[in-house]
Amino acid sequence: MTLQVADSYQIEIGSITQKHFDWLRGKEYAGWIVFADDNTVIDCLPLIEHYLPEGTPVVVAPEGELNKHLGTCQELWEAMFEAGVGRRWCAICLGGGVLEDMSGFVASTYKRGIDFLQIPTTLLSMVDSSVGGKLGIDFNHVKNSIGVFNDPVAVWIDPAFLKTLSAREVRSGYGEIVKHALIADREQWEAVKTITKLEEVDWSTIIPASVNIKREVVLEDPFEKGLRKSLNFGHTIGHAIESFWLETEDRLFHGEAVAAGMIMESWLSTQLDSLSGDDLEEITTYLLKIYGHQAVPESAFGQLLTLMRQDKKNEDSRINFTLLSAPGSARVNATAEPDMIVAALRWYNGLG
Structure with missing residues (x-):
């Protein structure tokens, strides 16, 4: 292909x-x-x-x-x-x-x-x-x-x-496949969420569908001025926790950190956008089933906020997010106040 x-x-x-x-x-x-x-x-x-x-x-x-x-x-x-x-x-x-x-x-x-x-x-x-x-x-x-x-x-x-690859490395990469479906293709999300055993996936069909989603986004916005920012869903919080744990024994792979980020940013989407509670529950249940749960220490919240403020996606002093209006529909250039981000971290910790 x-x-x-x-x-x-x-x-x-x-x-x-x-x-x-x-x-x-x-x-x-x-x-x-x-x-x-x-x-x-x-x-x-x-x-x-x-x-x-x-x-x-x-x-x-x-x-x-x-x-x-x-x-x-x-x-x-x-x-x-x-x-x-x-x-x-x-x-x-x-x-x-x-x-x-x-x-x-x-x-x-x-x-x-x-x-x-x-x-x-x-x-x-x-x-x-x-x-x-x-x-x-x-x-x-x-x-x-x-x-x-x-x-x-x-x-x-x-x-x-x-x-x-190891099973963990495959699972890490799979996080981006889930992300692509959630931001741009509800029909693909409906297909992806039925997958529970990654070792049985036919990658020859899943990979082209996911690559094509990113390709279409990149074609419309090659230099990340607008739509391409939708690809950052889950990454504002995900990159921060990935960086925080990078040099520890509890290190998360990229896709594992982004999966946790997608859960928290989906919760933010219910607070700051129109994502429904039912969709949040479905997204959360699925990602926890695939990736499990690793609580974020409250003592790290300040450091995580500092990392998020340094994120290259920010256009001013505010922390920039991509949020979901619904599965398959994303809104870029959303912002959240620090207390709301901390609330998302605490909500996520309560899932474990």
Whole structure:
């Protein structure tokens, strides 16, 4: 399946074959370089390395959100210089959301930018981070606060890579699929909420539907001036609690934090928008069934509010949210006062 993203690039969903790399050779780059991480160099590179020209340099970045910072970028830039990478090269980014965000950013800034290709290897990166050209790194404990908008030359999504993931990583990526349905497609939400066993999902049908929702949003608003902000549903609170727990033993994966954020922001939607109590109960029950519950310490509320105030989505001193008017219908640029956000956190804690 091929999805066109404006005139700039295509997303291809299906098995990666020789024809994909023949297409890349046809672009006559001076060379290719592969970015992988500690996991994908072992689990995923063997699935494609026989298509690569002999001697293609492979640069391995440390895995995980904790390494998504300028220090790692410097190491990748230095490796590119050592490999002799020039302006007419192409970087192949083979990894999950962290690797793709960071290596795409590195490629986009190296010698004022070289082309890059994304091969997402996690469910999260397949349905979310590989679509839309948002690239960047974390800075000063704020997620994705340094970055650029820049499109890849192509995105190749092969569900076969999902076999390399743990059940928890699949569950994390699934959170973005739920989000896409809730903000933009009630019919898709009706289908998604019947899924209870992720190990039995036919990803070949679920992934294209979710990718297409994000694709349509990005096409209408490529630089996040309006509609694209709807993709932030669950992320204002979700990013804050993800950052808070990042360096603790109770660390949450991105999708787990966003799932908790969606529950709390759905509650805010009943207070500040028109989401019904029945819809709130349905959303909450479903997400708790898939993701469980991890209470947020009251002692952390102040720190979480500080993190939310630093969120890049804010346009002034107020904390910006995307709220649900109903499943499948989102309202962007909503704001909530700190006491209302604290009330949402306390309400969520009471669910456990």
